[in-house]
Amino acid sequence: MSLATDGNLSMTDVAPARGRLIGQVARHIALFLAVMLVWEFASTYELVDPLILPRPSAIATALVNMVLYQGTVWFHLGVTLWEAVAGFVIGSVIGIGLAVAAGLNESFRRYISPYIIALQVTPRIALAPIVIAWLGFGMMPKIAIGALICFFPPFINTLTGLLNVDEDANEMFRSLGAKKRQIFFSLMLPNAMPIIMAGLKTAISLALIGAIVGEFISASEGMGVLMQRYTFALNMASSFAVLVILTVMGYALFVLMEWADNWLVYWRHDTRMTAISRKKARAWAGIIGRRQA
Amino acid sequence: MNAIASHLVAASTSHIDPDIVISARDLVKAFNSQVVALDRASFDIKRGSFVSLVGPSGCGKSTLLRLVAGLIGKSAGELSVLGHGVSGPSHEVGMMFQRPTLLEWRTAVENVLLPTEVQGTTTDADRKRAIELLQLVGLKDFEFSFPRQLSGGMQQRVALARLLQTGANILLLDEPFGALDEFTRERLNLELLRIVDDVDATVLFVTHNISEAIFLADQVMVMTPRPGRLAKIVDVPFERPREIGLMQTPEFNRLVGEVRSILGGH
Ligand SMILES: Nc1ncnc2c1ncn2[C@@H]1O[C@H](COP(=O)(O)OP(=O)(O)O)[C@@H](O)[C@H]1O
Ligand SMILES: [Mg+2]
Numbered sequence: 091m092s093l094a095t096d097g098n099l100s101m102t103d104v105a106p107a108r109g110r111l112i113g114q115v116a117r118h119i120a121l122f123l124a125v126m127l128v129w130e131f132a133s134t135y136e137l138v139d140p141l142i143l144p145r146p147s148a149i150a151t152a153l154v155n156m157v158l159y160q161g162t163v164w165f166h167l168g169v170t171l172w173e174a175v176a177g178f179v180i181g182s183v184i185g186i187g188l189a190v191a192a193g194l195n196e197s198f199r200r201y202i203s204p205y206i207i208a209l210q211v212t213p214r215i216a217l218a219p220i221v222i223a224w225l226g227f228g229m230m231p232k233i234a235i236g237a238l239i240c241f242f243p244p245f246i247n248t249l250t251g252l253l254n255v256d257e258d259a260n261e262m263f264r265s266l267g268a269k270k271r272q273i274f275f276s277l278m279l280p281n282a283m284p285i286i287m288a289g290l291k292t293a294i295s296l297a298l299i300g301a302i303v304g305e306f307i308s309a310s311e312g313m314g315v316l317m318q319r320y321t322f323a324l325n326m327a328s329s330f331a332v333l334v335i336l337t338v339m340g341y342a343l344f345v346l347m348e349w350a351d352n353w354l355v356y357w358r359h360d361t362r363m364t365a366i367s368r369k370k371a372r373a374w375a376g377i378i379g380r381r382q383a
Numbered sequence: 384m385n386a387i388a389s390h391l392v393a394a395s396t397s398h399i400d401p402d403i404v405i406s407a408r409d410l411v412k413a414f415n416s417q418v419v420a421l422d423r424a425s426f427d428i429k430r431g432s433f434v435s436l437v438g439p440s441g442c443g444k445s446t447l448l449r450l451v452a453g454l455i456g457k458s459a460g461e462l463s464v465l466g467h468g469v470s471g472p473s474h475e476v477g478m479m480f481q482r483p484t485l486l487e488w489r490t491a492v493e494n495v496l497l498p499t500e501v502q503g504t505t506t507d508a509d510r511k512r513a514i515e516l517l518q519l520v521g522l523k524d525f526e527f528s529f530p531r532q533l534s535g536g537m538q539q540r541v542a543l544a545r546l547l548q549t550g551a552n553i554l555l556l557d558e559p560f561g562a563l564d565e566f567t568r569e570r571l572n573l574e575l576l577r578i579v580d581d582v583d584a585t586v587l588f589v590t591h592n593i594s595e596a597i598f599l600a601d602q603v604m605v606m607t608p609r610p611g612r613l614a615k616i617v618d619v620p621f622e623r624p625r626e627i628g629l630m631q632t633p634e635f636n637r638l639v640g641e642v643r644s645i646l647g648g649h
Contacts, residue, residue: 256482256484258480258481258482258484259484259486261449261454261478261480262478262480262484263501264454264472265452265453265454265472265476265477265478266472266497266498266501266502266549267472267473267474267501267502268501272501276486276497276500276501277486280486280488283488356488357487357488357529357531363529363531363532367490367527367528367529367532368527370490370493370527371526371527374492374510374514374526374527377507377510377511377514378510378511378514378526
């Protein structure tokens with residue numbers, strides 16, 4: 091009943107909201123086009139040096155060339171994406187794993203914290219040449235660099251989330267006779283989920299940075315290599331096209347993480363929460379012998 | 384040797400009254416040498432009775448409840464629940480807190496089912512009971528709402544249903560409606576009386592509101608702070624079921640005055 095009413099309310103809300111949204115998008119596009127146009131003219135009439143700031147149309151042409159005609163960019167994109175994602179997964183698994191161990195065991199926490207702090211205050215990207223010296227020239231060192239610089243946010247966020255459990259909730263579980271394992275999986279972990287996800291969102295962009303810096307230092311494939319090749323050849327339009335592709339890739343990863351957040355931390359997202367609420371009502375209909383709206 | 388031992392056993396069993404569910408003798412809890420949260424408390428609580436604990440904050444009310452719940456260990460004295468010394472949490476004893484302590488990722492009914500889940504596997508009978516309990520506490524049609532979609536009063540109702548789902552016969556309530564507005568609190572108090580009558584439980588109810596303590600209870604344990612002491616146990620003779628108008632009667636106000644004077648002496 092109440093859900094159905096809510097549905098109706100939001101329906102009447104949607105129509106004007108959609109109109110406003112279209113207006114907003116239109117204004118954004120107009121502003122973007124205006125900036126591009128000014129840039130285009132400034133570059134054409136050499137108000138800025140096109141070698142420094144190539145024309146938007148030149149960048150667009152380079153982009154179309156790269157993506158559609160040459161097609162080699164897909165291979166490099168795949169390499170960088172693979173390095174970034176692998177670095178992210180490895181770094182996150184290590185970060186979360188260490189945090190869980192530290193969260194559950196106080197003496198372990200005490201022993202590793204100085205090392206963790208040392209590693210945090212070190213500009214870890216400075217380790218990149220050392221890692222490359224150790225691991226050689228393939229994808230492995232880039233993955234390792236990505237993992238190294240991205241593991242900290244998942245670690246510290248997971249630890250904070252696990253330790254930040256409501257004391258009353260903890261006592262409530264104990265009063266029910268819950269075992270440590272039950273408290274961990276039913277209380278501590280879900281309670282930490284929102285902040286863990288926030289850490290993972292930061293980690294994925296760090297892993298991408300790690301992969302590209304690794305490629306800058308020494309590599310024969312990947313978007314970092316393409317970027318260097320084009321800038322060394324003073325083909326600035328293509329360099330910017332590479333940058334655009336990296337932006338799109340970063341954005342895609344970001345959207346993926348937002349989607350995962352929406353899926354995993356459903357209780358912090360109203361729409362998902364309402365949908366799950368209805369789904370559960372349907373699933374329970376048989377048990378309670380009552381139809382839900 | 385044997386004679387002495389059997390004599391001791393006889394002496395210690397002779398005072399076990401099957402009607403006494405909670406019994407304390409000189410119970411002490413000290414957190415460290417400075418803080419004596421509870422100093423030599425002795426009391427017996429009868430099966431099926433409703434006992435209020437009243438006193439200013441810091442007088443050891445929560446400490447007493449947590450001792451009975453087996454959440455903390457005593458420092459000295461004796462404490463037994465259903466004839467056994469308390470050594471940890473027990474399925475016979477359930478506890479409810481001032482804050483709802485609901486799991487925000489679970490629907491109301493899934494929160495109510497938590498005690499069942501912790502104890503083992505959940506059957507359809509358990510699920511039916513959880514739904515019934517939510518109806519009992521007045522939350523029909525909110526079974527599948529998440530805590531964030533419920534008001535503070537409704538959340539505390541879910542917590543009450545969860546407490547009842549434990550099947551515990553001894554219910555410890557630590558200022559359960561203390562964070563709610565006065566109207567909601569009054570209504571929930573009346574419903575609580577109806578519900579515990581229904582489920583035939585023994586209740587220890589903590590509050591710092593004297594009228595509330597008297598209105599609800601068969602006995603009021605009056606506590607005073609620094610160190611936390613049980614100053615007096617006051618019997619409340621009023622008939623049940625009780626109506627809210629009771630609070631206007633002279634006898635009621637006489638009892639309020641009596642409790643206030645015990646607290647005022649400190
Ligand atoms: N875990 C603890 N460690 C140290 N002191 C505590 C702890 N818990 C309670 N106390 C102290 O014990 C006294 C009684 O506390 P409590 O039982 O919570 O009082 P009440 O519930 O009546 O307000 C207070 O002085 C409090 O500071
Ligand atoms: Mg308290």
